[in-house]
Each structure stands twice: as C-alpha cells, then as structure tokens.
Amino acid sequence: MSAETPDYKDTLNLPKTDFPMRAGLPKREPDWLKRWEEIGVYDRLRAKAEGREPFTLHDGPPYANGHLHIGHALNKILKDMVVRSQQMMGKDARYVPGWDCHGLPIEWKIEEKYRAKGKDKDAVPVNEFRKECREFAEGWIDIQREEFKRLGVTGNWDDPYLTMDFHAERVIAEEFMKFLMTGVLYQGSKPVMWSPVEKTALAEAEIEYHDHKSHTIWVKFPVVRALEPTGARSELLGTQVIIWTTTPWTIPSNKAVAFNPEISYGLYEVISTPDECWAMVGDKYLIADALAESVFTQARLEEGQWSRLRDVTSEQLDLLVMAHPLRGAEGADGEWDYDVPMLPGDHVTDEAGTGFVHTAPSHGADDYILGVKHGLQMTYNVLEDGSFRDSLPFFGGEVIITPKGKEGKANTAVIDKLVEAGAMLARGRITHSYPHSWRSKAPVIFRNTPQWFAAIDRTVGDGQDSYGTTIRERALRSIDELVTWTPQTGRNRLYSMIEARPDWVLSRQRAWGVPLTCFVKKDAQPSDPDFLLRDEVVNARIAEAFEAEGADAWYAEGAKERFLGNDHNPNDYEQVFDILDVWFDSGSTHAFVLRDRPDGSEDGTADLYLEGTDQHRGWFHSSMLQACGTRGQAPYRGVLTHGFTLDEKGMKMSKSLGNTVAPEQVTKQYGADILRLWVAQSDYTVDLRIGPEILKNTADSYRRLRNTMRFMLGALDGFSEDERVAPEDMPELERVYLHQLAELDEQVRAGYAKYDFQGVFQALFHFATVSLSAVYFDIRKDALYCDPVDSLTRRSARTVIDETFHRLVTWLSPILVFTMEEVWLERFPGEESSVHLQDFPEPRPDWRHPEAQGRWNMARDVRRVVTGGLELQRQNKVIGSSLEAAPKVFVSPEMATLLDPEHFADVCIVSQIEITSEPVPDGAFTLPDIPGVGMVFAKAEGAKCQRCWKILPDVGQHANPGVCSRCNAAIEAAKG
C-alpha cells in the first residue's frame, strides 16, 4: 500500500456477527433449556398445532432405576428427532414420556435395603413394602427426567405417564379382567426355580451357582413298542434305552425320553459281566456312540465285555415307545403304567450322559417346553416344601431338600426302588455347579407351580375379529396388514417370534406389581366351568377402588369381602395374590395413555413405537399380544427399531472392559448437540459405534457446520426486506441456488417422513459445507464485500442467503436443537423467539429452474478446468491468489454462448477471463473427464485494486486512488 492510498477496509461490507466461532455447548446448553421451560415451548406448540393432523409417537417406558446409559440417550434422541421433525412438517406431534415402575429389580433394591438393616421381608406388611418400592421408583423418575431433558428432549415432562399411577393400575387390572371375561385366561402350571427352604419361586437373578455334590444314576427304560420306518416290527423291541440324570427324585415324574436326531446312536450288547453288576448278559442297550464306552465303564464293564451290534437311525428312534422303569412295580397301584414316548429335542447333546435325556415336564425348562410341544402330562408330585405328595406310591412324604437346606431321603428312596425294579444300570456321585437361593444359600429345585396363562390360540370371543379370532391370528395379520416397519427386517423378527411362541405366562409370585385381580372357587379344578369368578359387578368394584387407591387396595384388610360384596360368599372363593408380568403392564400402555389421555391418540393407535431391537421380544411383542387380546389389533401403525450401542471396535460396552461411554460424560465434554449429531450421523438400523475418536470426529463436523452458519449470520448483517430481490430478477447463479433449495426441501421432507435422519443430515451437511461454503460463498464474497450495498448481485445473494438461512436452520433444528436455537436467536432475538416454534418454510416449487441448474452443471465443469490449471500455477509459484490470473478458456461454441465472461470471471474467482470457441491448443490445461475444454494461463494485466484486490487495467483512473471503477462507485455511493 502506498502512502497516498487510504486503507479501504472500512469501506467494505465485511461479514459482521457476534456469533462465536467456538460453541461452549456444555456450559451454554443448560441456559437454553431453562429458557425453553420459561417460555413453555412444548405447551405453545400444542396450542399452535390444535386442529392439525395428529402424530403420536408413543414412548416405550424405560425402567425407573439407575442412571441413563448411552442406549437410553440414543433412543430418546431418535424419538425427539421424530417428534420435532413431524411437528415442523405441519403435524400436531405430541410426546408423552413414560416410565415402567413395577417389577423385580426394584423389589430387590428394597430387599437389599432390608437385609442391610437385618429386616425380614416376609415380616413386612405387603403394602408397606409396596410403598417403599413406589418411593424408590419415584426417586429415579425424577433423576432420569432431568437426564433426559439435558439431552434436549422435548415432551410433556410435567405430566408423564407412569405404570404405577393409580389410573394406570386400574386400567392394567381392567385389561387383565378382559382376558378373564373373554376366556383367554386359564390356570396351568409351569416349572420354575423353587426354593423349598423359603417355599417360594425365585427369578433367574436370585440364583447363585455353587458346587454341589449330586447323585448320578444311569437307568434302563425298556422298549415296549418298536416299528421300522417301513411299518415292520423292529428288532429294537425288548432292548433298553439308557438315560442319565443327576436328579433321581425326578424319575417318578418322568413322562418321556428325548434324543437328538443329529447324534449317532448304536445298539450295544452285554457279553459278560463282572460280579456285583447291574448289567445282565444278553442285555441290549441303546446309547449314543460317543458315550457308550463311558457308560459301560460306569456300569463296571471292561473292554471286551460289551460290543456294538449296529447303527440305530433317528427314524427308528422316533418310533420307539418305552415303559416307565417302575411300570408294574408291586404296590405302585398302576401309578407308572403309562407309555414313555421317545421325542426329538435339540437340547440333547452327546457330551455327557448317554445321549438320551430323561424328561420330566414338571421339573425342567427343556422338559417343560418339550412337554408343551408334544402334549405331555404335567405331574404334581412335589409340594411347596420340597416333599413328595402323600399319595405318591413308595415315596409319599419323602423330602428332596429339608427345611435346613440339606438333602432329604427322596433321592435314595427312588434309587433303592429302581434297584429293586432292576432298572438301575449304574450310579455314582458328581460335583457340579448347581443353582442355590441367593437368600438361604440352599439348593433349589425346578418345580411346576400353578401359573396363569393367556391362551394365544383360543378364540377370544369379543367380536373384534377384523384381524382374526385368536390373539396369534390377530397379531400376525396386524404385522402384515396394519404396521409399517422401519427397517423392514423388524417385521420378520416379530413375525417369527409370534408365530412360534407358546402361551403367555402372566403370573409372577411377587409383590411389587398389579395383581391378577380374580377369584377362584375353592375346591374347584381349573377345568371346571365355574373355577374362575366372572362377574362384571365385582370387576367394576375393583376398578373403582384402584382408581382411587391404587392396586394396594387388593392387599388391604378385608379386600376379598369388599370386592365380592353381597353377591358371593367370601368363604367360597380364594383371592389370587400373584402379580402380573411387568410386560403386561407396559403392554397395556396403549390403553391408559393412547386411549385415555387427551394428548393420546384419536383412535387409540400410535403412529409410531420406537425402541431398540431387543424390544421385539419385549415391548413390541407384549403390546401386540395385549392389544390383540383386548382390542383385536396392534396398538401401533408404525414400528421403528434401532440397534445397540457398541464401542469403537464394535464390541459390547462393559464396565470391566472400560469401554463405556455415558451420556453425561459426552454432554460434559462436548455438549448434548454433539451426542445428537452422533445419532444423526449414524445408521441406527444396525448397531452403532461410539467412542473417543468417533466423538472427536463428530465434533469436527459440528465445527465446520457451525462456521458456515456463522458466515451466513455475518453476511446477513442488517438484511432488510427492502433489499429482497424477486427470483426472476436474480443472476443465474442465485436462481441455481434457489432451485437447489427447492430440491433439498423435497429431499429433507421425504427423509424426515421416513425417519432417515442420516440421509437428511448428510444432504444438509454436504450442501452447507460444499455447495455453499466451498463454492457459492467463495464466489459471492466479492460481491458481498465489495459491491455497492444496493447492487443487484449483492442484494440477490443476500436474498438467497436469507432463504437458505431460514431453511437450513429449521431443517437442522430437530437434530441440533441447541445450536440452531443459538443461530436463530442471533438473528431473531426476542424474549419469546425460538426456532422450535417455527415450521419448515413452505415448499417453493416455483423456484425450480432445471435449465439454470443444467447450465450451471456445465459451467462448473469448465470452472474445474480453470481452477485445476490455476492450481498448477500456484504449485509452480507463479501465482498465489487466483485473482492474479486472467486465463483464456477454450470451450465448444455452444458453451461459449452460455458463458458470460464477466460473470464467469466471478465464478472462477479470477480478475479477468477470456472465453473462446477456438479449438483447444496443444499445451493447454485439460481434464480427462471434461472433454473439449481447455485453459491457457495468463497473468492478469493491470494493477491490483486496493479495495477488491482484483487486478484490472483501469485501477488508478478514478476519483479514489488505487481502486477500480466498481469500487470507486461503491465508495461514492457509501458517501451518499
């Protein structure tokens, strides 16, 4: 700069904004949260949206214990992006968050507390215990609510739904009583982990595994019927199937033997025996080949004393029928004179035992499933205290586990009887890991207990049959005809589960939940028609009481008399004290939220349920079954499932691996917007990875986007409606960008409509950082900074930036809730101003201008050749800034007519440009993928304008020294 040329910087219109480059989100986000609460954004939106088409996202309730983990954050952020985007697209998008409050984990916490104080749970009145559970849940709800809010999740936080609300408990009971009245409900039995010491059922998590010394026995089951697959009589008749078990006491309850068709089996013959041996010469045994040797060893036979006769195929095994080893025993009174079928089962292995599994459906999980599948009879041989029922021949009254947790005589009694019957082949002892009660530390047993079931394949009989007559039919047809699945794969997963699932076990022997509000007739059998009391008047009394007092009413003194009233004699009925599976609670939310709340859904059906893939087995599933039983169809029209959060390497997060990422940690280090951006950048249809590197990357992307927004704010400084230019008056470049906005509008709406946040964000991010920042802004900086304030180009550019601003900020606001609010307020400050009260700007199809876009595509290709050639000169140190260049561009005659040199110089950010349709000369710079276009470099002629830095021939010939004519005019105009 020479001494006589003034500093022109002040005469430029440089971008001006107070918007900080660095966000400081962790510190500032809480302020915006506070502000939203103060102006009541959620309520205002409800008021504003009145009369709009509703969109109901129904919240799957998290369990009210413990702090949030990253999976919760992912889930709620996705929900929030759905709700916000639907609202801004013109819907009335309500969101009522909920909590799941009943259930075992909370009971444990209270029990733990009792134990620490040396208090006995069983000595505490039920309602006192329930009260403590309720208070515990309330405490965590308050904590989790704050943690969710901190993530920027909007919704009706002041009035969420809780499964333990009195009204909810009333509705859950009512929904259950619908099952009672329609006949879907029945009493059956199922083996559960049972502690004879405490006389109670235990959940899996209440079990500890310790070493335990058990009996182990090998028992012969005589084959009494055998056919070849051809129908001919089989030689296997009269042979014996060998089973192995560590629970001899279950033999009296045997109903089948299981084999695995994948295992190879053989027929073995005993050739000779040592003394003192239960095997008999000539005996023929069926054993898995892999285990035969070990079995004979246990039976004290040495090599050579037995031989393998032949293969036995699974087809042959399938047709065998055995007798119970105690069949015909004297004094058994025919107790065991039934047939024992041979059944195929995948759970059978040839790693231990004999390859045949003794099956007692009342005393094992696999056994039970096999029993249900093949219609085996349940037995009721074992009582609450772990003793055999008195009427059981030989063993009545014998105890399996004594009240002190020691072994009773049941096992040896059974063994002795088997020896007597000649059914034993071998016996021994084994030390193995065995389940024990976490409370008494005593061994537990599998024992079938009465449980309440919902029949899945029974005709419901409530007349709501448009999707089928049974729960299963209704569910399967809903899946295909009513529900839209995102992603599609969710459909198959739920379908195959519901297709294959057994009846729903509704009852739990627990205290913290909604009771199965029903009465059974004393001394009646479950099969009797009057076994269950079905009385609408009684039901209504229960509902009324629960509404007022909650489900505690069921446990209050005199409840039975109160509910039965004068219509039934309390002495004739037993009150059921089991509680409902908590999945029935959450499966009923559609009734007490969607149906009963004014901010529920018009038709009681949600537009969307959105949860992790584990909820195919959980909430999607239970809600489906529950609703199909009570209202004949799915409670949702849409289901979105997301994957699980894994660490950076794709491994499961665990405290022991030290690879966990807590939401709180992220909000503290980066801010909730970064976490939300991480969600938007990820593909939620599969598992998502998160870790330090990924978060750093996300923060980098954020910074880049933030700077682009900052530039727009600066460029729009002082923008007023007077300078707005109509599209038809704009330069072509501006029309191209309006066209792109119109296209983006369509893309963004379509993306949000199908919950494709990743697609939306990538399109917007790419547009902002590439189309705008690297191209459009770079080109228009000259006009924005240097043109006279009223120049058409400058005003057009500001108009386009304004339109872009409104769209980008609103489109991104469902994702970056804090930052977009910050950006919005920078331009539109005001006590009640908020981007979250805006809708997306109306689509502008009239902005479409495909011809301009087509010409721009061509111009951009030519530009690439120019900038490519310039880069070469820059590398050769011929130029630094592109404004030092005045290239000559060789294009086709058609192109030449479309390129205006003055504008195209701006587009290429050079001082001068020459466009010619002469053929491309040798030595010109070209790009292989842009044929017919060449560039020959030349330095710009003239002097550098001290104001706009272009090198032009006329610089220095104007009133103001050292500037070009445009800048001279601009300075004069500014002087007014």
Next chain:
RNA sequence: GGGCCGGUAGCUCAGUUGGUUAGAGCGCACGACUGAUAAUCGUGAGGUCGGAGGUUCAAAUCCUCCUCGGCCCA
C-alpha cells in the same frame, strides 16, 4: 446350539435390477490466502469391499462355507 442382523478408505456413510479405473464428507499431509482467521480455499495420499470357494463374459453386489461382532432365545 437356534432365529434375526451386520462387517466397503483412520472415522461416519453412498454404492440403484451384478457392467468402464469402488464414491462422498470428515480427519490426515502438502500448498494458498491472511477481509469467515484457533477460520476459509485448493491439491493429494489412503480400500486384496471380513476370509475362502462357486455361478457368470463380468461379483462389493448372487450362492455355499468359514470367521468376527451384535440382539433375542436355548
């Protein structure tokens, strides 16, 4: 062990009905600018598309097996 899902550059993702040298952004390296400046602009280097077979003129894409990982069951 079973059902379902996934493995494309350091990271996040594209890749249409199998069809030219597998794309983008971020990050990285180098350069330019110093009027978006703890910014901005440009150029470049990164991939045996988890592995092995097979079908085909042609496979990231279709088939089989294996492997690693995830959810849910057993």
